[in-house]
Amino acid sequence: MKRQRLVPLLLLLPFLFLLAVFLLGLCSGLVQSFGIVPPLGLTEPTLRYYQELFCSDELWRSLGYSLYLSVVSSVLAVIGGVLLCSALVLSGKAKGRNKMVGMLQLPIMLPHVVVALFAMNLLSQSGLLARLLYALGMISGQESFPDLLFDQAGVGIILSYLWKEIPFVAFFVVTLMAAVNENLGEAARNLGASPIQAFFRVTLPLCMPAIKNAFLIVLAFSFGAYELPFLLGPTTPKALPVAAYLEYISPDLKNRPRAMAMNSIVLFISLGMAWLYYCLFQQKMIRLQGGKSDEE
Amino acid sequence: MKSKLSLCCKGIVWLAMFGVLLPLIVLLIWCFTERWAWPELVPQVFSLRGLREVLGSQALMILHSSILLSATAALIAVVVGLMTARAIVFYQFPGQKLLLFASMLPLIVPTTVFGMGIHLLLIRVGLSDTVPGVILVHVICALPYTVSIMTDSTRAIGKKLEEQARVLGAGSLRAFWSVSMPALMPAIFSALAMAYITSFSQYFLTLLIGGGNVRTFTVIMVPYLQNGDRTLAAGYTTLFLLITVLVFLVFRKIVQRFYPCLEQNRE
Numbered sequence: 001m002k003r004q005r006l007v008p009l010l011l012l013l014p015f016l017f018l019l020a021v022f023l024l025g026l027c028s029g030l031v032q033s034f035g036i037v038p039p040l041g042l043t044e045p046t047l048r049y050y051q052e053l054f055c056s057d058e059l060w061r062s063l064g065y066s067l068y069l070s071v072v073s074s075v076l077a078v079i080g081g082v083l084l085c086s087a088l089v090l091s092g093k094a095k096g097r098n099k100m101v102g103m104l105q106l107p108i109m110l111p112h113v114v115v116a117l118f119a120m121n122l123l124s125q126s127g128l129l130a131r132l133l134y135a136l137g138m139i140s141g142q143e144s145f146p147d148l149l150f151d152q153a154g155v156g157i158i159l160s161y162l163w164k165e166i167p168f169v170a171f172f173v174v175t176l177m178a179a180v181n182e183n184l185g186e187a188a189r190n191l192g193a194s195p196i197q198a199f200f201r202v203t204l205p206l207c208m209p210a211i212k213n214a215f216l217i218v219l220a221f222s223f224g225a226y227e228l229p230f231l232l233g234p235t236t237p238k239a240l241p242v243a244a245y246l247e248y249i250s251p252d253l254k255n256r257p258r259a260m261a262m263n264s265i266v267l268f269i270s271l272g273m274a275w276l277y278y279c280l281f282q283q284k285m286i287r288l289q290g291g292k293s294d295e296e
Numbered sequence: 297m298k299s300k301l302s303l304c305c306k307g308i309v310w311l312a313m314f315g316v317l318l319p320l321i322v323l324l325i326w327c328f329t330e331r332w333a334w335p336e337l338v339p340q341v342f343s344l345r346g347l348r349e350v351l352g353s354q355a356l357m358i359l360h361s362s363i364l365l366s367a368t369a370a371l372i373a374v375v376v377g378l379m380t381a382r383a384i385v386f387y388q389f390p391g392q393k394l395l396l397f398a399s400m401l402p403l404i405v406p407t408t409v410f411g412m413g414i415h416l417l418l419i420r421v422g423l424s425d426t427v428p429g430v431i432l433v434h435v436i437c438a439l440p441y442t443v444s445i446m447t448d449s450t451r452a453i454g455k456k457l458e459e460q461a462r463v464l465g466a467g468s469l470r471a472f473w474s475v476s477m478p479a480l481m482p483a484i485f486s487a488l489a490m491a492y493i494t495s496f497s498q499y500f501l502t503l504l505i506g507g508g509n510v511r512t513f514t515v516i517m518v519p520y521l522q523n524g525d526r527t528l529a530a531g532y533t534t535l536f537l538l539i540t541v542l543v544f545l546v547f548r549k550i551v552q553r554f555y556p557c558l559e560q561n562r563e
Contacts, residue, residue: 008387012395015380015443019398022410022436029413039416087308090301104312106320109540111497113514114533117521118319121326121530126334128322134335142334163315195301217403224406226500231521241408245500248412263409274404278397 026267033260040253049261061237063265069154069239070223073161078215080162081169082207085177086199088170094178107167112160112227119160119232123148149232156232165218172214173207180206212280220273224266240266326530346531355532359539362496362512365427367543369434370491376435377442377487378480381450396447403440410436411504418505425507433501438491445490449483450476485551489544496540 035046053059084104088094093101107115122128130145139145149156181203188198229239238246240262247259326332330343349355380399384392402410414433415424423429453476461471499514506515513536520529 004387005389008383008389011379011383011387014376015383015399015439018376018432018436018439019401021414021432022402024417025410025414026405027413028417029409032413032416037416083308084312087305087312091305091309093309100309100313104309104316107316109493110537111499111514111517113497113499113517113521114537117517117526117529117533118323120521121322121526122319128337131335131337135337163319166312167316220404224408226406226408231518241406244412245408259412263412266406267409270404270406270409274401277404 029260029263029267032257033264035257037256040256042254042257049257053258053261053265058237058243059240059262059265062240062243062262065152065154065237066223066229066240066266069157069161069229070219072154073158073165073222074215074219076158077162077165077169077218078211080166081214082173082204082211084166085170085173086204088174089177089181089203090195090199094174104167105171107164108171110164112164112225113231115160115163116228116231118163119149119156123156123159125149150234152234152237154229154233157228160228160232161218161222165222168218169211169214172217173210176210177203177207209280213277216273216277216280220270220277223273224270323530323533326526327534329527329530343527346527349528350531350535355535358511358513358516359535362536363539363543365431365510365512366434366492366495369431369438369495370488372431373435373438373442373491373495374446374484374487377439377446378450378484380443381446384447385450386455396443399443400440402436407437407498407501411501415504424505425509427506427510430502430506430510430512433505434495434498437498437501438494441490441494442487445483445487446480449480453479481551485547488547492543493540 033049035042035044035049085094088101120127124130125142125145125147130139130142133139133145134141146155148159181199184206185198185203188202189195193201224241226239226241226245230242230245233239233242244259244262244266247255247262325339327346328342328344329339330345331341332339383389384396411433418424418429418432423432457475457479458471461475462468466474496512497514498512499518502510502512502515503518506512508515513532517529517532520526520532
């Protein structure tokens, strides 16, 4: 009996250690955001930094920009991803090992830094797109090509996210969709539904839980990501994680609690998204008992 | 009607293919480009400067250490994931569900939040600016993937065969090693791959925790991106892409060689 309790504990030990390190990191950030940073001689807990932040224009603009980037890119990624996934399933390419399908998974593997390089090659004012438009006579010069990369609309950032996230959403959903389409979709077609009807009335609704999950994952990720807004973003407004890191490395060490307060705001919004994910996850378990979805 | 639909679907797949391949083709061209003046559609001067730099000793050293670092982090993350999976699947204890949810947290909480929070503590224990410190944070980032992949596969394989081996006289470690381990191999491979990619792609954490001492591919890439030397940036990227693909092919070959029957089953 004793062994029964000891073995799982031993097995869990390394995981618990790593989890503890992770949680310690989050707590340390939270504590510092309340102005307690002993190495800097700050020991008095205070809400000052939050108050300052909430009163400043900069925070709201950064927060708004981060939310704008993540919501727009995630909505478009889900639309594009579901479209691609449906195309793969309906054209029969989702089954077995298809070389082309393997190729489409490549963007999921590439670091964001590399995607930023691609964006610079293609979308900058001297990029291939601008050259093409010039060759076609649609723009008169380098300057008349809209600055897609460092502008406030964040077109470059959003397109870069899409390049990675459309395949991610498609492959997150494809296993489930292929299975549903083969079984229940087939049944609907046998009962007289047209392929389009069967797809929109049966297959797509049954895949909704997986699609929602994929949406929340890309939403949470792009909201908190640093690389792309840092490399391709405008000077103002800065995405919230970028602004927080700037405060963090500023020579004035008293800015650290401010950075931590910004981080805590990012943390709570991300956790809110995670909580939603958790609720949907439970819901999916109930709805799809028996059917297994691929979550990797 | 039906052919129209399937034509449309094929079109979408081809369009996606084009979208994925276009940046890669442009990248390859940039590798060999010395001068590509506006508004020409093809470069004027080609050179091997990028290639020479990339195959120089310093770049190869970074490549070597970068792969080693990511492989170590991936291996640790998979072993921890496997242990955690066995505890969660084969034993009952309170808080199991919460634990599984907690294992997903590093995926949800942005790396900037975790990195800046843990930085001070790592400085205090002397792990910041060191390779072990960077490996530690990379392992944490890879855990959500390895735990979830290993939990799913451990659950799918179950305990029955291992118990058979125990009944036939094998010790518990031996039963695991010669019965469950081979069956888990494909899952271990995909978990390793995910963990390796996660570690390899990490820019922010490597920069912050490594403090410039630990130089990986993404860390040395960024300055080239910022000062606009696209030839070198393209050279590095191409080399690392090739290496990554190679690492995966080697991995897969190893799995196929030692467990040929499993690979066939999977297909």
